[in-house]
Amino acid sequence: MAEGFPAGGNHTGPGGDSATGNGSAEPLQKSPAPAFRSRRQSRELAGAGLSRRSMMVSGATAVAAAGGTGYLLLRGGSGEAAASASTALSGQTSTAAGSTGAATSASAGSTASSAGAGTAATPSGAAATKAAAAGTTTKAAKKITVDPDLLLGRASYGRTAASAQLIGKLGASAWLERQLKPASISDPGGQAVDAQFPDLRWSIAQARKGMKIGAWDVMQDVCGHHLGRALFSSRELFEVMVDFWANHLNIACPSSEVWDTRHRFQIDVIRKHALGSFEDMLLASAFHPSMLTFLDGTNSSKASPNENYAREVLELHTVGVNGGYTEKDIQRSALLLTGWTFWEGKLTYDPNRHYTGQIKAFGFSSANSDASKGPVTQRKYLRHLANHPKTAKNIATKLATHFVSDSPPQSLVTKLAQVYTQNDTAIVPVLRALFGSAEFAASSGEKIRRPMEQLVASARVIGVKNGSSSKALMDVYYLSKEAGHAPLGWSMPNGFPDVAESWQSPASALQVFNTTTAMVHGWWPNKMTLPGPEKLLSTKPTTRAAVITAAGKKVFGRTPTARERSAANTLLTGTKLGTSFSAGSWDQKETIALTVSLFLSAPAHLSV
Known part of the structure; x- marks a missing residue:
């Protein structure tokens, strides 16, 4: 069950910190690291004919993403710190965060409809x-x-x-x-x-x-x-x-x-x-x-x-x-x-x-x-x-x-x-x-998306479509909850924090990017319509270089930078995937999926 506000309410004084009468939940950034996927996900993935190599590579991509995000959230770390990171993403993070000295990308919201279940979107x-x-x-x-x-x-x-x-x-x-x-x-x-x-x-x-x-x-x-x-x-x-x-x-x-x-x-x-x-x-x-x-x-x-x-x-x-x-x-x-x-x-x-x-x-x-x-x-x-x-x-x-x-x-x-x-x-x-x-x-690079906002932004940019019932949306809700940012779920009256330092959580980042990787591969949430690697890109490139270019345009709306291209090359080289492949081949699909997954974990997507 969700955590409700404790009986007796929240008590704070002028200038004081909020505290609940019978204790409060642990800060989000201290939540334990969730598993890569739930037992239910594991069963469904196992039945999808996916190779062990594919699943391991995708997990490695998420680890790289979490590492890069952890660096990004340091806000103002030196270029040397980025250089010392051992993931393919670290070089890219050096440019996006180290050289600018600012963490990026705000939460903002796109979608939503008439004002909601039986009401008008505007005042009446x-x-x-x-x-x-x-x-x-x-x-x-x-x-x-x-x-x-x-x-x-x-x-x-x-x-x-x-x-x-x-x-x-x-x-x-x-x-x-x-x-x-x-x-x-x-x-x-x-x-x-x-x-x-x-x-x-x-x-x-x-x-x-x-x-x-x-x-x-x-x-x-x-x-x-x-x-x-x-x-x-x-x-x-x-x-x-x-x-x-x-x-x-x-x-x-x-x-x-x-x-x-x-x-x-x-x-x-x-x-x-x-x-x-x-x-x-x-x-x-x-x-x-x-x-x-x-x-x-x-x-x-x-x-x-x-x-x-x-x-x-x-x-x-x-x-x-x-x-x-x-x-x-x-x-x-x-x-x-x-x-x-x-x-x-x-x-x-x-x-x-x-x-x-x-x-x-x-x-x-x-x-x-x-x-x-x-x-x-x-x-x-x-x-x-x-x-x-x-x-x-x-x-x-x-x-x-x-x-x-x-x-x-x-x-x-x-x-x-x-x-x-x-x-x-x-x-x-x-x-x-x-x-x-x-x-x-003049504020480009001044805000970072919170976990729910990262999930939503990733789903939107890759073209996830709604399912036929509310169960599909509830699956995404629980994924957000596992990342520490369940919509409307903050238990105290002061609402979710809205600054980057409150969200410096490798565990949360790992959960988000594991979920993102699953979405990109078309694995989960399976009650929604997921494009899958074969439909992510409007073109069907047969070379790694062309995939990286097309993936950058898909995720960022532009051609990837030299740093972003280098990071993708580093990751793909480590997977032993070739630099060219046949149309419709597993190598082509996996190259597309891993490149898009990596770019969804990049500072340019976590920020604007």
């Missing part, structure tokens, strides 16, 4: 009106000057043949504007994912009725759906933002506290407001039974106020850990936010549980004298927080960290915070300013 009602009004306060979008490959790498989960062709046709500016209006994008891939998870349309009452006691089916489906849309939707930037906000307003999934509500939080809060306004999203999250349950808001009353949500809404959701709030601000916020219960699937506000009396918290003041109007005062307080300058800075910093650099320029943070404030917390103008900034244009 009041949210839509406010977002539209906010957008009109900004001048017409300027044409941006940015490398299309950089934009595609950061504002999606990685290039596909179709997305690369489209951005080449439209140009970076038009592609971005199209992505900022996801409802206008035809999305058969995302709709197909939606159709595989019909239970995500259930109400809370239906989930309670339809779920077997002890089964976490709906929560697991939320995770599979999230991953599927990242893989296959055409509304690519929208899905990146869904993941970003789900991480910002994190509720662990699966988690025992939210077994009947987490799917509705994903739909009614995150997906509904992902490109709307942050104020609307914050209000929707604060009074959603999933958040109230996860952070103990439903256990908070005037007689026994619980500080968990009051603390996290300041520290994580709005002004940030360095926002300047005090313990008294937290305590007073907790009193103000009392009165909610969630029992037998029904959310209720009970005036008898709400604290009344003068409240002053973080610059907000209210007489708070009428318990029946408690929710009105609570909403005013949350709007105050959403529009606070410290919140503007916190949101701007997180967006810049995610899309630009682990240490984003303060010039960009200041600019984005101003746009956020000027546009009444609307998200689209902030993204437009971010991707159009000089800081973004």
Whole structure:
């Protein structure tokens, strides 16, 4: 079973580190090294007629990849360190990381569909009106000057043949504007994912009725759906933002506290407001039974106020850990936010549980004298927080960290915070300013993809296609989980780390690249449509040199560099594969598969 947030919630103070009440999970980078493949995979591979040599060579490629990634993650290591590596990839890493002095490639997301199981991708009602009004306060979008490959790498989960062709046709500016209006994008891939998870349309009452006691089916489906849309939707930037906000307003999934509500939080809060306004999203999250349950808001009353949500809404959701709030601000916020219960699937506000009396918290003041109007005062307080300058800075910093650099320029943070404030917390103008900034244009090589993002990017670039049922996506979900990055699976309220130093894990890298190698060879996950070595390349080269060139164009979108070509030659020479071969031969297929596998483990693919 997945790890849920411990009873009693997460407790942190200003400037403090998050810690759970009964201990927390080990950091991801300390997870034990997983086996090359599960027993189930071993059985299926054994029955596929694969030679022992082929399997061993593929494993060696993954080891090389993990070694190269380990060096890359050192961020700023010397050229000598790369030269001392004993893998074929080390020389390539020397160029990509050593010579530039920067680790690379950010998580961004490409795919995903209509907003998800029964919802619209764009805000509706009041949210839509406010977002539209906010957008009109900004001048017409300027044409941006940015490398299309950089934009595609950061504002999606990685290039596909179709997305690369489209951005080449439209140009970076038009592609971005199209992505900022996801409802206008035809999305058969995302709709197909939606159709595989019909239970995500259930109400809370239906989930309670339809779920077997002890089964976490709906929560697991939320995770599979999230991953599927990242893989296959055409509304690519929208899905990146869904993941970003789900991480910002994190509720662990699966988690025992939210077994009947987490799917509705994903739909009614995150997906509904992902490109709307942050104020609307914050209000929707604060009074959603999933958040109230996860952070103990439903256990908070005037007689026994619980500080968990009051603390996290300041520290994580709005002004940030360095926002300047005090313990008294937290305590007073907790009193103000009392009165909610969630029992037998029904959310209720009970005036008898709400604290009344003068409240002053973080610059907000209210007489708070009428318990029946408690929710009105609570909403005013949350709007105050959403529009606070410290919140503007916190949101701007997180967006810049995610899309630009682990240490984003303060010039960009200041600019984005101003746009956020000027546009009444609307998200689209902030993204437009971010991707159009000089800081973004100059940020190539500043971000590294996290494990799930690496898996998704690799699957997308080689052309993996969805299977006929949700089981195919759940297989990929478990592969991500084994790599330490299960979608939506962070157990604490602060969400997955978004900087490279938190992901320096050879074990995780090895798992990702073992999985990638299996995908490239067409072995696993076998419920999806995998191209296999014979369909990876549009041409069928019969020489090693031509394979390396074609594989570079497939993975990187360009001809491989001299370093990349040398690394591939080193690996292929070590396998005793020839420099020329017959069309359709095993040697040709294995040369293609190993070269593509190696390039998927290269810094140029792990980064943009």
